[in-house]
Amino acid sequence: MSTDFTSHPAVKEEQVLTRVLSSGQQVMIAIGGAIGTGLFLASGAAVPAAGPGVVFSTLLVAGISLLLGAALTEMCVAHPAAGSFGLYAEMYLSPFAGYAVRMSYWLSQIIVIGGHMVAIATYMGFWFPNVSDTIWILLFSVALLYINARAVGTFGEFGYWFSMIKVVAIALFVALGVLVLTGLIGENPPGLSNYFAHGGFLPKGWWGVWLAACFTFYSFIGIEMAAVASGEAKDPEITIPRTYRTLVLGLSLIYIVTTAVLVGIVPWNAFGVSESPFVSVLRTIGIPGSASVMNFVVLTAALTAANSSIYLVSRTLFSLARAGMIPKALGAVNKRGVPINALAIAGIGLLLAVIIQTRLQSSAYIWFIGVALFGALFCWLMIFVTHVAFRRAWARAGSPPLAYRSRFGENGSILGAVVMLAILVSTWWAPGLRVTLEASLPWLGLVGLAYWLSPRFR
Numbered sequence: 166m167s168t169d170f171t172s173h174p175a176v177k178e179e180q181v182l183t184r185v186l187s188s189g190q191q192v193m194i195a196i197g198g199a200i201g202t203g204l205f206l207a208s209g210a211a212v213p214a215a216g217p218g219v220v221f222s223t224l225l226v227a228g229i230s231l232l233l234g235a236a237l238t239e240m241c242v243a244h245p246a247a248g249s250f251g252l253y254a255e256m257y258l259s260p261f262a263g264y265a266v267r268m269s270y271w272l273s274q275i276i277v278i279g280g281h282m283v284a285i286a287t288y289m290g291f292w293f294p295n296v297s298d299t300i301w302i303l304l305f306s307v308a309l310l311y312i313n314a315r316a317v318g319t320f321g322e323f324g325y326w327f328s329m330i331k332v333v334a335i336a337l338f339v340a341l342g343v344l345v346l347t348g349l350i351g352e353n354p355p356g357l358s359n360y361f362a363h364g365g366f367l368p369k370g371w372w373g374v375w376l377a378a379c380f381t382f383y384s385f386i387g388i389e390m391a392a393v394a395s396g397e398a399k400d401p402e403i404t405i406p407r408t409y410r411t412l413v414l415g416l417s418l419i420y421i422v423t424t425a426v427l428v429g430i431v432p433w434n435a436f437g438v439s440e441s442p443f444v445s446v447l448r449t450i451g452i453p454g455s456a457s458v459m460n461f462v463v464l465t466a467a468l469t470a471a472n473s474s475i476y477l478v479s480r481t482l483f484s485l486a487r488a489g490m491i492p493k494a495l496g497a498v499n500k501r502g503v504p505i506n507a508l509a510i511a512g513i514g515l516l517l518a519v520i521i522q523t524r525l526q527s528s529a530y531i532w533f534i535g536v537a538l539f540g541a542l543f544c545w546l547m548i549f550v551t552h553v554a555f556r557r558a559w560a561r562a563g564s565p566p567l568a569y570r571s572r573f574g575e576n577g578s579i580l581g582a583v584v585m586l587a588i589l590v591s592t593w594w595a596p597g598l599r600v601t602l603e604a605s606l607p608w609l610g611l612v613g614l615a616y617w618l619s620p621r622f623r
Contacts, residue, residue: 169597174409208380208424209436209442212427212433213436213596214369214377214395215368215374215376215444216364216366216367216368216373216433216434217359217368218374222374223381223420224421226378229385232578233388233389233545233549233570234409234410236548236549236552236581237389237548238405238569239552239567239569239570239571240253240555241566242560242568243569244256249484250547250551251263251266251267253555254547257554258547258554261546261613261616263488264490264612264615264616264619265543265609266543266544267481267490270477270481272540273538273541274481274537275511276536276540277474277541278475279533281474282306283298283521285471286298286301291456291460303466306512310508310509313476313503313508314503328469331469334459334496335419336424338446338447339423339426342427345450346430352542359430359431362432379533379595379598379601380419383537390477397488402568431445431449432444443463444459444460447459478507479503482495482504482510483496486507491619496606531597534599535597535604537605539589540608542585542588545581546585546586546589549579549585552575553579556574556575566612590602
């Protein structure tokens with residue numbers, strides 16, 4: 166087995182992308198995908214499942230994301246490529262495993278794009294309640310496809326600054342929330358009352374905390390984006406470990422603190438997904454114009470998340486095409502180094518958003534969460550399994566020491582795989598998420614059929 170990533174044919178096929186992304190841009194591309202509708206809208210579904218105990222749900226998923234980040238960093242430093250964890254599954258498990266991971270990730274991100282676009286339409290409804298959601302979805306879809314068609318450096322710069330907007334906004338929101346909780350601004354400060362009212366800190370018990378983790382997990386989908394971006398990273402040995410340290414620790418801190426502030430200001434049984442909980446909180450505080458400002462921030466968050474997801478689906482299709490598993494034309498790049506044909510296929514997710522929103526209306530967003538969740542859980546599970554196989558294969562080959570070595574090792578990835586399986590099974594009991602398991606067999610059947618029909622299989 167080759168220990169030099171440039172000599173492995175599967176990796177070498179992908180070395181046509183431009184390596185210009187800095188560590189900061191990689192972090193912000195991933196943050197662009199992770200801090201999106203999961204935090205700003207799906208938290209409205211997580212809080213009712215656990216009450217204030219949702220803070221523990223966030224801690225649990227943050228711990229698993231730490232294990233995932235370490236495993237991905239180790240593999241990405243050894244093999245930086247756009248196919249990332251899908252390519253590693255092909256190399257260390259089997260060609261079908263690699264295809265299943267990449268295709269599942271592509272499908273999940275296509276559905277995630279649809280969810281983001283539905284959320285964007287919801288946010289626009291705050292200002293323009295009489296304008297059809299379809300208009301907003303179509304308008305912003307064209308804009309996002311245009312941005313992704315630009316050179317990757319331009320895309321990275323866009324993602325960096327627009328992701329920075331929401332990071333700064335969250336910091337200001339937390340600071341404002343702390344002032345409200347302590348009574349330094351506003352009237353009738355809630356103090357700690359909302360943490361223990363309406364059934365106590367754990368009104369749904371530890372089972373509720375566990376079920377809320379299913380929704381909280383959705384907020385962490387996106388940290389694997391930095392692995393996909395490793396194919397266009399400059400100085401991978403330096404930037405990738407730095408990227409994941411910043412990303413995982415930063416996101417975990419943001420989510421834990423923000424969730425604690427949310428449930429401290431508004432009673433947990435008042436949350437929902439008809440509007441962003443952040444907007445609800447600012448409406449409760451009563452600062453003139455603040456709800457409108459926050460609605461602009463969550464709109465920006467949804468746009469950057471959709472933008473990052475479009476980036477992902479184009480690179481995933483590019484990787485599949487380069488591996489000979491789908492038509493080679495989808496692996497072509499334009500003069501800017503952008504896989505433009507693969508990018509065009511991302512429009513499927515945008516079209517899906519229009520269709521589902523039209524048919525399901527108010528329940529559309531939860532449907533998108535539920536279906537996309539299966540693909541994400543499957544991919545995280547396979548990342549952990551692949552890392553175990555990677556470690557064992559590396560040791561068997563007598564390879565030199567890894568440039569980056571995860572402190573959690575095989576045991577951390579085995580633990581992560583077990584938790585992923587447990588969360589997947591538990592979605593059957595999570596409110597509105599039964600569709601996650603219902604989608605599993607058709608999903609895997611579709612992937613298996615597509616592999617059988619793929620050019621490489623024949």
